Structures are given as structure tokens and as C-alpha cells.
Amino acid sequence: MTAAQLDHRTGDVLVTLLDVDGQPLRDRDVLVEQRSHAFSFGNIGFDFVPVANEETASDLAGLWFDVFNTATLPFYWSDFEPQRGRPDTKRLHRAAEWFTRHGCRVKGHPLLWHTLAPDWLREMPTDEVEATVRARIRREVAHFADVMHTWDAINEAVIMPVFANEQHPNAITRLARERGRIAIVRLAFEEARAANPAATLVLNDFDMSTAYECLIEGVLEAGIKIDALGLQSHMHQGYWGEEKTLAILERFSRYGLPIHMTETTLLSGHLMPPEIDDLNDYQIPSWPSTPEGEERQADEIVRHYRTLLSHPSVQAITYWGLTDDGAWLGAPCGLVRADGTPKPGYDALRRLVKEEWWLPPTTLRTDDAGRVAVRGFLGDYQLSCAGRTASLTIGGPGEAVTTLEKGTR
């Protein structure tokens, strides 16, 4: 990746350092240390819900926090509220607080989805399904407004009204079929927006075809405010490659909306056969991670993350799982083996996030007006000078002048 390709990920800030009495700190050493990325390097935090609730322990938290800064927490309705009226709010809220205390952003997934809709919804008349869906969305977004600033408002609306891969038809598909896709997208965004106007609400889909473009165009034409487009990218059938990835980004960036790569997986074992249509249909007893697979995965992770960061529309990437232990479909898609040891892919991603795309601790010298020019990746920094510290945010590309007082942090 050339420097030019990452220009949109970095910023220059000319910082004037003032002493506590307001005088410029002339000709002094300043240590600049990056503290965080503005870019969301996300992963799911599902495994840490019991950890945060002190029900189990885990050795993996260190590995998680060393690379990732955004946690996706599960709000699959049938798991979250298996009995009507008894939602798992407290445990999830504690998990969100736990991630927040560790300096992470937290995202909820998903508010509305046909899969994992609760059984008790199935026999309801459609009007009651709608009312119940609306109430559930309002409830979750309101209860979590203090800790959860991003939501997948609706998941897979393209297939939602025609979803047929199930024995007993679910009520959300029925609702979507009777009301139409745009109406159901509106419903989800309307309720979530009302409950937390400040939240970032994502339209999320796995369908990368023209169908998703058509849905987006209809939704925008209908005046529904979307904050980001979520593109799933489970690559169980093989890495997309740079060309396909850039073509997809090009097509979906046409709408001028931020893009979140919401569900990214790359395998470190054999690939799922291409003829499988619904990934859920591929069920095998054992799906091992292999040495060759792990090398390939590491290489593809680096290529994929580089490609995604090269495109200015991409604001977030959520890798879908840290460990193979309990991974979706039993696939070796984790960055850590089932035994807890990191795969090469973990190390490769950490190198990108914490070394290549990270300003190393750097000592600069203020000029005779007390100024230093800091150039770094968008994110938060700490400046240390003469035993006192200050924080600095590099918020965008271009120049800015920030006057800092020592010891404000």
C-alpha cells in the first residue's frame, strides 16, 4: 500500500503547547503516543458476555483488546428474549459496559431479522407482529442508549420477504412480505431513530448483487435516513480478491454513505464448496484449521484489510469471531485456534493495526512558538512534556491548529 492510498486515513495537526500559565512551551521535547484508531477495527464480543457477567473466565480478552476497538454484541431476538417479556437486558448491558470500560465502542446486532425470530411470534396476526417488533426495537435502543451507539437496524432485508429456507415460516418474513421491503426498513429505522436520535443506524445485508443496490435506492428515494451501509463478507467459499472487493466498494459507495464491512471471515482450512447457496446448509462434523490454510488466511487478511482501508468510504470492519472455539458453522474462521494460540492471521492483523497503521512513540521538539507538527493516523493521541500530559485527537485529513494546556488529561 502506497502512502497516497492511505492519505484519507491520516491527518496533520499543528499543535501549540502551552504551559499552565498559558505561555508557549518553547524548544521542548514532546513524546507523542497514539492511543486509539478512529477507524473501527471491530470483532464480535459474543464470547465475552458471560465473562463480563463473571459467569465464566477467558484467557482471550488480552488478544481481543490488543487488536480490536469495537465490539458487536448479540441481540438475536430468540436468544435475547426466549420467553416473551423476559429479555436478557441486564447481562447484555453489563457486557456493553465492560467493553466500554476497556475503551471500546459497542454495536448491537441486529434489531430486526427474520432468522432467530422468537417462536412465540409465529402465530401472531401480522398487525400484532408489527406492534411487537416496533416495541422491541424501541425498548432495546432506549435501554442501551448510554452504551450502544451503533445498531444494525435491519439485517438482510433483500431476502427477508422471500426467505424460504426453513420448515416453519417465521413471522418477520410474513410481516416483510405483507408490508413490503421499504415499509419494513422504514419501520426499523423509524423506531430506532426515535429511541436514540444520536445512534448510527446501519442497513446490513449479505446480498452484494444489484438487488441490494435496488433496495438502497428505493429506501433513499423513500426518504429513510440511513447512517451507514453494512456489507457482510463471510468468505467461507473463498477470498473475494482485490478486484471484486474494489468493484463492490465502488458500486456501494455511489450513495455517498459510509460503508461498514460488518461480518468478515476468512478461513484457515478448506473452503466451503461453491455450490452451497445458504452457508447454513453446510454442516460437517469437523472443519480443521491447517498450517497451509493459516498461511493463506494471514495473507488474505492483510490483502483484504489493505484493500478496504484504501477505499475512503469504508469506516469500519468487523471480523466475525476471535477463536475457532464455537465459531459459526464450526468453520476455522477465527484468528485464534480452538486451543487459544494465535494463528499467523492474528499476528498479521495486529501488525497492521498496531504497527503499520499506528504512529510509534515519537519524540518531537517544539519550535520557538511552542509548536509541533504531528502527523498520524486518525485517532487519539497522548502528548507528554516535562512530566505532564495532554490528549490530542487527529480528527480528519488536512491541517488544524489545536492549543493544548498541559495536564488537562
Added chain:
Amino acid sequence: MTAAQLDHRTGDVLVTLLDVDGQPLRDRDVLVEQRSHAFSFGNIGFDFVPVANEETASDLAGLWFDVFNTATLPFYWSDFEPQRGRPDTKRLHRAAEWFTRHGCRVKGHPLLWHTLAPDWLREMPTDEVEATVRARIRREVAHFADVMHTWDAINEAVIMPVFANEQHPNAITRLARERGRIAIVRLAFEEARAANPAATLVLNDFDMSTAYECLIEGVLEAGIKIDALGLQSHMHQGYWGEEKTLAILERFSRYGLPIHMTETTLLSGHLMPPEIDDLNDYQIPSWPSTPEGEERQADEIVRHYRTLLSHPSVQAITYWGLTDDGAWLGAPCGLVRADGTPKPGYDALRRLVKEEWWLPPTTLRTDDAGRVAVRGFLGDYQLSCAGRTASLTIGGPGEAVTTLEKGTR
């Protein structure tokens, strides 16, 4: 096909026959003869444009008119107006008149399409492309308002903005990409509607995936009035079969709009390999019609037409070509061989349209109030009694009372 499956295609009319002096014609023989179908059994009429203009002769007109009642005429822009400002209006209008004189309805195809856009459009700024497109649509619809009552207002809008299978990008794709799908659909319908408010305007596509559903939902949500949904069904890669056909009809009938099967082909030779994505990419020197292929085609035509007529939403079927001579892609998709002899598929379709789905000449007897109960396929009929005739339209299922005076025809 059971009688029940065709109930929606037939109607009962209790007709009271009055003499010229207004007296009921009691206890008399009445001959009932079907004259036409309400259902549109269509075909393209491209080959008859030079015939209607007396530039060439053709032996095929008899075969055409014996089965089909709706002609689709070509308005491919680059052929229709190869030099800007010199459209082929007169020849096409004569062709439309010729078909009308033969008792046919006439349809224009298409008003807006990225393929076969004229070369002279290519370098225009997008605003000028839009103005030129709008003017072309207004011009054609207005000039043909007397003879052309149905138009494919826009063709293949799903792929239009992302169409890439060409060396030199066309201007319509650019317009669609910059404006968006819904805007360009609106543009086409808006201009056509303004030029002929009575026309039936069709949204036509080959994309039978959820993408087309999403587009339709967006278009309807945007308040654009669509008169019919056009579903192309070129089956060069094999007959869809009843199950897939009914599933498609089920999905697209959800919008409560009439469905036109706009481009139907079934081959009487080998099939195109399934891996071909854009049918236009399959180019072979010779594609013969074979005896086995002709038997298969005849069987599939019967099954396909039966399936389509069984679904109440379908109002029109356009078969795409009468003869193999000059057929699209050189495929043996005609109902007549290149030498002009009918294939078994022609005879099979004629049997359906003119025998199985046609009331044979039937003599009924009026009762003592001068009434006969006529049950027949929706369409126009002639009643003859005592050397005088009257016309009758069976316009819908259910009962009706129509009083006729002899000799009004």
C-alpha cells in the same frame, strides 16, 4: 389443465336478443362464433415492417395472424434513429397501421434501454442525454398514440446503471448511474404518460431475482404509476418448468399489477450452456433445429402457456419470433423453420389458442324471453340469428345481461 384453473379466463353472459323493433327473439337458433381473445397472444412483428411498407413480401403473415393478436414493433433507438433527427417514424407507423387493419393490437419496444442506444448520444453531457431521452420518449409516444396502446417504457433498469458488457460505455448507463434507477424509471414513465395518458406502460426486465422485486418496490414507493410488469423469459438455457414459473409468478404478482410475459422463447435445438451469463455472449456459426428438439419445444410451449394462463395475473404473452430465419442469436427459437414450414410447436400453440381455448361455433336456442346463456373465453364474439348479426364482448368472469339489437354490427 382443469376447467377450474381457467375460470378466470372465461365468462358467462346471459344475452337477451331483441328484434329491430325491440321485441325479444323468442325460441330461435343463435349461432355463436368467437372472433378474438381478450388475452394478448403476442409475437414480435419486426419481420413485417418491410412487408407493411411494401418493400418485401412474406409468406408467413397467414401463420402469424392465425395464432397471434398482438404485435410488438421495434423501437431500438440506434436502428430507429441512426442519424440524429431522422427517425424511422413513417415506416413504423405504416407497420402499426397494417397490424391494426389485421385486427391486431400493437405494442412498442422499448422507449428506453442502454443496449442499442445511438452512437451519437455517447459523447453528450449527461444533462443533454437526459433532455434527449425525454424528447425521444415524448416524440415516439405522441406520434404513435393513434395506433400504439402499449409500450415497454423502460427495459432492464435493474442492470442499466451497472451494465458493463461493452467496449465503449453507452450514455444511457451513464445517465442511469448518475441519476439512479428510480429517477430514470420515473423519467421514462413521466414522459410516456404525458404524451399518451391512455397508454399501458410496462416496466420490463429479464432479471427475475429479488433485485427486480426491490426495484419494483422502490418504484411503487416513489409513487410512479406502473400499468404492467414485464417479465422476459428467454429460455435459451432450458425451459423453466412449471414449478419455477409459478414461483416467479407468485413473487411478482404480489404487487397487484398485471403481468406481461414479454419475451418468451423456447428452443427446438441444443440448449445454450448454463455458464453463459449474458446470452449475447454465445455466438456460434450454426444452431440447427432438430426433430427431437422440435418435439421438446412443442411440449414445453404447451406446458408453459398452460402454466401462464393458469395464473390470473398474466394478461399477455409475447413469443419472441415466428421464424428461425433471422432469429435473435441465430437460435432455433422460432415456431416456424427457416424454410417456412411450421414446427410442431406452432401447431401445438395454434391448437391451444384456436381450439382448446376457443369456443367453437355453437348453436344455442333463445328461451321464451329471447335469452341465451353464452359461456366462453374472454373476448369478442359474433351472434348470428335469422341472417343478421350482432357482436358481443365477454369482458370478465361472472354474469352479465346484455341486450343486443340484430344487425348492429
